[in-house]
Amino acid sequence: MKKAELEIIKEGKTGHGILIENDGYISLDFGNNKQLKEDINNGGWNVPNPFIVDCILQKFDTKNANGRIYPEHVLKREVEKYQKMVAEKMALGELNHPAESTIDLGRISHNIVEMHWEGKTLVGKIELNVTEGFRKYGIVSTCGDHAAQLLLMGFRIGVSSRGVGSVEQRLGQYYVGDDFELISVDIVSSPSTPGAYIGSPEYLQQFVENNETNNSKPSLNEKILKIKEVLSS
Secondary structure, three states: OOHHHOOEOOOOOOEEEEEEEEEEEEOOOOHHHHHHHHHHHOOOOOOOOOOEEEEEEEEOOOOOOOOEEOOHHHHHHHHHHHHHHHHOOOOEEEEOOOOOOOOOHHHEEEEEEEEEEEOOEEEEEEEEOOOHHHHHHOOOOOHHHHHHHHHHOOOOEEEEEEEEEEEEEEOOEEEEOOOOEEEEEEEEOOOOOOOOOOOOOOHHHHHOOOOOOOOOOHHHHHHHHHHHHHHHO
16 A cells, blocks of 8 residues: 555544654744744744744654554654654655655755754754745745744744654553554644744743653753743733
């Protein structure tokens, strides 16, 4: 069976197919992305060049909103392989997920330019594919322009991984199998990894497991409380 013929495995289902996990948001209210919002509020047309935003990509050993868990060894193996794509400027992603495992070059919206681990969380930076027409005149002609326009208007947009592999049920939990293959990270509209937001390293602390290993560090808990206050405002 060709990959393009695979079906998307939905929440609560097992089998082999396309796995889509909506893992985070890109928001101008967090970290280094705040500068974009400040530029907008100061008036004028201020489009950064290059247009790069901080992002949350994935988490291992953590149940997401689709009820699936990516084991550490599986996700780290795929990330290590994907780093070659990042280095070669081939870590391309689309605006919205297609219902297939191939990447449509006509729908490319961004490229991942950096990724690394913060505890159990994979973080990085995304460069939007923004055209000169958009930078100079605000003309939206590509998927990258569209994504950039949404951000400059103050909207939050999602970041979501796409891959192919199996899901199996063990002891009431749904685990992604060893045959998982990471294909791309796309831009979407909704998240599935609990508490996953875009931001600078200061805000990434909320994604590092702390209740079990960092209870002795009140400063970390204070940061988490601060973030919760921001999210609820």
